[in-house]
Amino acid sequence: MAAAKTPSQTGTGQRRSRSRSQNSSAKTRGKANENGNPPVGATAERPNTETAEKSAFDPIVFSKDEDLKAYREMLLVRRFEEKAGQLYGMGLIGGFCHLYIGQEAVVVGMQMALKEGDQVTTTYRDHGHMLATGMDPKGVMAELTGRRSGYSHGKGGSMHMFSREKNFFGGHGIVGASVPIGTGLAFANRYRENDCVSITYFGDGAANQGQVYESFNMAKLWSLPVIYVIENNQYGMGTSVARASATTELCKRGESFDIPGHQVDGMDVRAVKAAGDFAAEHARSGKGPMILEMLTYRYRGHSMSDPAKYRSKEEVQKMRTEHDAIEQVKKRLMESHGMSEDDVKAVDKEIRGVVNQAAEFAQNDPEPDPSELWTDVYVEA
């Protein structure tokens, strides 16, 4: 199986990143034990390979349908983002535009573990999250071009988009802001006694913010059903995790609050799904928050204007060629699920079509009416 060895780990050599799973004795797949330790397949029982170093979760076996679904969704995010990058280059998208390319397996795998009613909150790197929650690519792209049919009628842009219908609560431009907000959504679930879970995404850089720990404390104190998904893509802008964080095993950041945390191979959609199932079960059953640290990688610059001098081309190329999440699934589709090259190409073509339509729509949709400048500041009371 594919093991995405991340560069920062290569550098630290001895690092053991298996959180508290070492003591795990739970044997039931997908079921959390009392302490929130992972099920069978936990690293403790695995040889000390790169993967064991990396992920507390064995990737579960995907059926053809699951693999195909994962392939489609991840490809949609990738092609959408490539198109967004292109439109940015043409001046059709303005401001900051943070692409999700490379990290697709994280949102797609997590989304496969959710159920209707679960909420999602994330940062400014949000296009993938929106597509994964089922938001319409046309509406997302039209928001990127600042047009009236965009999800925020052109008023929010890339970093600030929302969908009540899809339970997507943003799209937040300020580092760390998504964490208390996602915790608050979990609070509402608890308050209403529904069994929904709030999925709160944030970056490795954000993981050092004070508000994260204020949230952790409350989430545990009140057993809130929240899954904190740290998308550790190794860099916060131009700063590597090791240069910004005193301790780099971010999955352990909940320890002093007694929040279980696990590291997951975020380049393998099956491992992500397994972790997601596990954490969702834990949160839904009233055991409170859980932290999932997804080891992932962004292929592009932090935003469009990042010259990316802080990492080598080889580092990026290595991730792309050896650990690409989409290539992994494609390989399985062809080698294990009997799909031909042409079958796969047909899917690619279909996705390209969806993205091109979205781009077409987003370029032809008119700008918001000037009167929109003054609306939505207050709700009519």
Added chain:
Amino acid sequence: MPTEILMPALSPTMEEGKLSKWTVKEGDEVAAGDVIAEIETDKATMEVEAVDEGKIAKILVEEGTDAVKVNTPIALLLGEDENESDLEEAPSGDKGSKANGGSAPSAPEPEAKGKEPQKEDEKLGRKDGPVSVLVAMDKAEPPEDPDVPEGTEFEEQTVREALRDAMAEEMRRDGDVFVMGEEVAEYQGAYKVTQGLLDEFGERRVIDTPITEHGFAGLGVGAAFAGLKPIVEFMTFNFAMQAMDQIINSAAKTLYMAGGQMGCPMVFRGPNGAAARVAAQHSQDYAAWYSQIPGLKVIQPHTAADAKGLLKAAIRDPNPVIFLENEILYGQSFPVPKLDDFVLPIGKAKIARKGSDATIVSFGIGMTHALKAAEQLAEQGIDCEVIDLRTLRPLDIETVIRSVKKTNRCVTVEEGWPQNSIGSWIASQLMVKAFDHLDAPVLSVTGKDVPMPYAANLEKLALPSAKEVVEAVRAVSYAD
């Protein structure tokens, strides 16, 4: 049909760049993500990646070409099922004009319209826009600061360079001065303001922080209590909202609470206000907010010379100073006096343009609109005096009053929101101190009373403009 590879925009404010290098040649096969060229802007060198796979059929812009406009086709790419003969299919008239740097013809109508307002905005950052007017004017009328002796030579510098030089000079002068903030060291500054500082001063004094504004601003305060002189850079002041408690409750109030025993000799600096289409959470102007706080000094310069002279003063000042910069101004050039130690007084406004019919008061990027409006009004026969406040606290109301006693009319210009703005404070001061000299109510041109929208057309409407300044001055002059 071959795909055109267009000159990309790599940042919210980029309009053109130098195509410094091709890393592929005609005939090369490329895959999506391959680096095909390098582009230089005033901020950085960036790589251009292929977005589609195919063969580089033709290079349209040679490497080394300067000032290639965004969206100019720079090469043609042939897809998998296309061959050389497809090149001919590209409408030939089109091709000629594109190769000459015409804009992409494939851009559909509404897009072109949508794009226009932003172009307008971006002109602010262009040398051939209103800026050259300012430069020329400043040259004709060198700053009348007492600190610039007669016969001093001037050199053209960007605001970015001037700020960097100010920090470097003060760090050479005083070992207790250090810089900290996100990406200030290895990355050379998110907006390249701290370029070169790490090389010269090392990592003891140029410090990359985690993304923890509340923490590092407070840490700066503690270091200042201990006698160090921190310069805390906020990547933008929008993020300083996380640090607001430390800035106000700790930095601003301690001297008073300690009965004068200890204060906080430090500078909080970074870009303030809107850039280009970065929307509500990244576009706020905090000038009025900070200007309300006793214990803080607040500066927002417009020109490179003022940026340099005032930042040096701020670093030496024994009080906490909020130093508000502007992303769009970073790349603009102004004459800066060639002096070994050019320090300007904090708390003194400057008359940027002399006039007798009406007074326009502004600061920072607002000066761009104020000066442009003054030019246009001069053509209409209204001779404006333009005052650049430069410091917002302590605010030099005397200079404003002196001018209004002469012109009897006043318009203020700023990017921030109208309620409790700098303009409303000036209006109230004029009412109290120069009531008998006013021939018309003081009008304020401000940002609109809404969060900053993202859409190009709405953002343009939300920001103040020279046109609105012209209208306001005409109104106080009863010219219509």
